Amino acid sequence: MxxxxxxxxxxxxxxxxxxxxxxxxxxxxxxxxxxxxxxxxxxxxxxxxxxxxxxxxxxxxxxxxxxxxxxxxxxxxxxxxxxxxxxxxxxxxxxxxxxxxxxxxVLPGDSKIPPVASAERLRDLGAAAAALQAVPLTPRAALPLRTRSIADVDFAARRREKGTTALLTAAEERLDRLPAPEGPTVFVHGDLWHGNTLWSGDRCTGLVDWDCAGAGSAGIDLGGARFDAALMFGLPAAGHVLEGWQRAAGRRADRLAYWDVVAATCTLADMAFCVPVLRDQGRPDLDAGVLGERRDAFLSAALARLDADER
Known part of the structure; x- marks a missing residue:
């Protein structure tokens, strides 16, 4: 107190x-x-x-x-x-x-991030993202059109100022060449990562911090949740999030590789900017080096799948 x-x-x-x-x-x-x-x-x-x-x-x-x-x-x-x-x-x-x-x-549960996550927990994170995509939403003043997570931060501009990497530059260039996704917009949280979720065991009891919410593609929250899972627990964790999302949504995810790339580019080259908040959330084991390696592994895999999708 x-x-x-x-x-x-x-x-x-x-x-x-x-x-x-x-x-x-x-x-x-x-x-x-x-x-x-x-x-x-x-x-x-x-x-x-x-x-x-x-x-x-x-x-x-x-x-x-x-x-x-x-x-x-x-x-x-x-x-x-x-x-x-x-x-x-x-x-x-x-x-x-x-x-x-x-x-x-007050919602039950806590937001501390465990060092290891079960497949059940990760699937429940995907299901939480899927619940939002079931709500159609037209953009409006307080809930504007969103095209990525944390839309109020210009990560590309910050990378130009602070430095970037060849992989992030390649990802930016790839996204610039691709047409913007079309289709109906749904309710999106806009910053869906473990620190904005509450848990009781392996059950997600709620989402918090809605100030990046808006109307956009369901891929924004799905890609954000998959990317966060890969950062927190390693690349295979993203697959369990997808499984939970598709099971809850009752359909296959659209343009998954595209939204994975979008999620991974919502970072800076030096992942040290994430470290203080992750320590506060119970993960002192995640340093800038580990986070950077996991980010690059996720982004490289997404770009490879994007190449395959375009063939």
Missing amino acids: IAMSELSEETLRWAAGAVGGGVRVAAVAGLREDANPWLLRFEPAGRAEAAVLRLGDPDDPDHCLRFGTEVAALRIAGDHRLPAARLIAADLDGAEAGALAVLTT
């Missing part, structure tokens, strides 16, 4: 009022690196369940857009009974909470 003074009285009063029942915030705990988002517990005990409070970052010029997307996505997820927290309240201009704020219910 942290000191209550980490959050303003204005914010705490807003959260308690949104929960209702005449409660007050009794305890606060940071959920990511002991910071935002925050787990709130209330008293008197028994009047209200715990809640998760997510606050905007005033240093992020896009935090208004991110929070609008988060709220819109949670509403879609709730309407379709997807594995997501229920939205309790939102203050998208900070007028009531003193900061941009989203308050949700």
